Amino acid sequence: MDRFDDIPEQALAWFREGRGAALATVVETWGSAPRRVGSQLAISGAGEIAGSVSGGCVEGAVVAEALDAIERGTSATLTFGVSDDDAFAVGLGCGGTIRVMVEPLGSVLSEALMAELVAARAAQEPVAVISGGDRPAEITREGFEARFRQDLSGFEADGRFVTIHNPPLRLIVVGAVHIAQALVPMARIAGYDVVIVDPRESFASAARFPGERLIDDWPDEALAALGIDARTAVVVLSHDPKIDDPALMAALRSEAYYIGALGSTRSRDKRAVRLGLLGASAEEIGRIHGPVGLDIGAATPAEIAVSTLAEMIAVLRGKSA
Incomplete structure (x- = not known):
């Protein structure tokens, strides 16, 4: 980078x-x-x-x-x-x-x-x-x-x-959506080395993310290949269970210091049930920050990106998020 x-x-x-x-x-x-x-x-x-x-x-x-x-x-x-x-x-x-x-x-x-x-x-x-x-x-x-x-x-x-x-902190963004387009450059300014994972090539394109590292594998395979350590944050944004759930299962079994997932409180509850059926424990599911980001009333993709990055930093520095 x-x-x-x-x-x-x-x-x-x-x-x-x-x-x-x-x-x-x-x-x-x-x-x-x-x-x-x-x-x-x-x-x-x-x-x-x-x-x-x-x-x-x-x-x-x-x-x-x-x-x-x-x-x-x-x-x-x-x-x-x-x-x-x-x-x-x-x-x-x-x-x-x-x-x-x-x-x-x-x-x-x-x-x-x-x-x-x-x-x-x-x-x-x-x-x-x-x-x-x-x-x-x-x-x-x-x-x-x-x-x-x-x-x-x-x-x-x-x-x-x-x-x-130390090497830069890492951010793995799963889901090359509109919020990711705002989050990625913000995270780079904050010192993160960013990787974007999305099997949908129309989303994870160089035109949408110029100059960024893009991986079009399924998230569980991509995260296994990337390796996740204690200096890595994983943010899941696709809002599609077929993409989000495998990524979250891989992240929950890792040392990632932060795991965030987009979605409402209702989506969070449904996700918890699905992950439980996949074998995740209640303690593991409790590691997920969702709805992702600090509650600052964010509404636009850029504002949600700001709140997400702020929560990542708060968790990193040991502050209440």
């Missing part, structure tokens, strides 16, 4: 163009800081940026420090908080504090390390970059199982910082 968060990729491209580059990473937050730990901002030697480390209030100060770090060839750590005069000067007045580590490419982050990171991200392999302290930055695929599982960057006991780079 074309990643929405192509921050390391952009930093490496700038460096290879001879323009210089640095990566700024949020390493600690307190209070209402707007970006989570591990968030990154790429800065070129010309002051261009990609990504963010805040809601926009400290990026100017981080860019200035990054330009100095690129020239010096050494890293720096910046702290912004409401109790600091510097924080007010850059506009961080929202009640939060953030700490940002700035690392130039070529010196602190080697070109070889960055190339390996970018290649791993392209191959959708989970990797961790370990930096800080007295040792050179390094990259690894092992040793941080809990961090990979929780998508959790942070400091280790030895004081070094681990930045987790």
